[in-house]
Amino acid sequence: MSSITARSPAVDPTGPLAPAVRGRRRTELLMLVFALGLVAFAFANVGYSLKGRLPSPMAEYLGVFAGLVLVAHLAVRRFAPFADPLLLPLAALLNGLGVAMTYRLAAQGNLLSVRMSPSATGIQLVYTAVGIGCLVAVLIVIREPRMLQRYTYTLGAIGLALIAVPALLPASISEVPGTGAKVQIRLSSFTVQPEEFAKLALAVSFAGYLVAKRDVLALAGRRVLGIDLPRARDLGPIVAIWVASLLLLVFESDVGTSALFMGLFVAMLYIATSRTSWLLLGFVMFVAGAFAASKAFSHVGERFDIWLHPFAGQNPSHNAYQLVQGLYGMASGGLLGKGLGGGQPYITPLVQSDLVFTAFGEELGLAGLMAILLVYGLIVQRGLRSAMSVKDPFSKLLAGGLSFMLALQVFVIVGGVSRLIPLTGITTPFLSQGGSSLAASWILIALLVRASDTARRPPPRPIQEEGVTQVVTLP
């Protein structure tokens, strides 16, 4: 199963293979400059709308952000020279738009349900620095994605522990005020959302587990209605994850994360075994479980009621107030939006974190939302592309799983705020205010960058003169 990439010193990067596998770092730099320009434009737009002039601290914010992005670019240049040229600029654009939106909301921070001080923009930039720091650290430490395969079970245990901790802690420490969701750990004024990191650990763990077990899981059992169902005895893992995700739903009241874990596992199972039956099975199990939970537990049932009847009875002014205000916000944005700084996104509770997408919808309109969704889509496409071209099965599964997870997370929150599925308190990657989410998103990008670098690295030159001693260095 394992193959060793032998890199002989005779490999000449400017050899005849070079044109086909050029690193494309210059394209990346160009796109990064473009992204920075857009972020600057966003800041300027906010300033002109709110104050009629360029925001005074704009130069400092942009300078810091540009510096951070440059550090990330240099790190990729140094440690992942063959990486995909788009992953970093796309992520940087989203992060920059998030910072600009934080600045825009903090400028009217006293109108928000959870107040924001004007220093929030600076804090968000510090979080960005932490996120970029994570990116650089991952690129330095993890030289090959399959290094992580060694820690399959360690990371699985860490991931489960991180998810379980908030449920076990008292509500005063772990509950997000006003939502009833127990997903964070509060230490004085500083909060961490462990699930953001748990999902990365679990993605690595699932990849390692499925590489080892996929041959068994791909075995077909009975054939029903043209679909090969798996054998009953192979259902163990999926049932275990299903139970875990339902426990998460019941004890942390967190439909989004619960769907994310189940979806991640099922999607990776599908990638590993290419059996559609797992997808069907997983979907049916999750929907049935969630439905049963909504009947059995009132706090889960309330979420479903908000989703199905937001405008009924007391809902619009009480339980469904957040969702309804988000919908009104997006509706008032219309096709082209009110312009950054022109709307009233501060009416929606928690608009800076969970419902940031509605703020973008109100101020950039449907046109802006579609562009943002396409940026996410492109990140996912580049990730899946790397997964397809990388050779070893662990990296393939990891890159595929992480890309899918990003897509699913965006789906869960965007579907939530647009009432396609029940709204849950899950962050929008890169756009939401908050450090845990930002750091975790940058780690995800770092892993995809690493996978794409491995996938696109030119193969070692074939041994042409037999008999000449080759010096082989193992990474």
Add this chain to the structure above:
Amino acid sequence: MSELSLTIIRVAFLAVLWLFVIAAIGVVRTDLLGSAGMPRRVRGSRQPQPLRQPRPPRPGRGSPRLLVVTAGALKGTSVDLNQQQITLGRANDATLVLHDDYASSRHARIFPQDGQWIVEDLGSTNGTYLDRQKVTRPTPVPVGVPIRIGKTVLELRR
């Protein structure tokens, strides 16, 4: 700031945002790895010649142009045949790297000679079979006759 200039800024921002997305899609389009579709095509040559150079004289009508994998882990993969030899095996430097437990590192090679393609076993453990016959010496390969290496089956196509 007048209403009009704010509207212009607003629409201009959306336009630039979309320009970014289009530029990103342009990068995807020009990306060489990104443009490779399924099924994969492995270059038959280790040193691909730039497209603008005149190609070597094309062999006659009847000679094969593709080596296609018809069974095994690489099923669907095809290799363009030009005048270079094709090495098969599990080693990373093979033209077609076989992920096949029954293949040797350097299992076999297929090379052109006098307008024919010849298969030669390179001392593999489990042998190379041309149709049902074990290949013991360099043997010409007719078009469409399966070459078996472990669980992998290849054949030449026109």
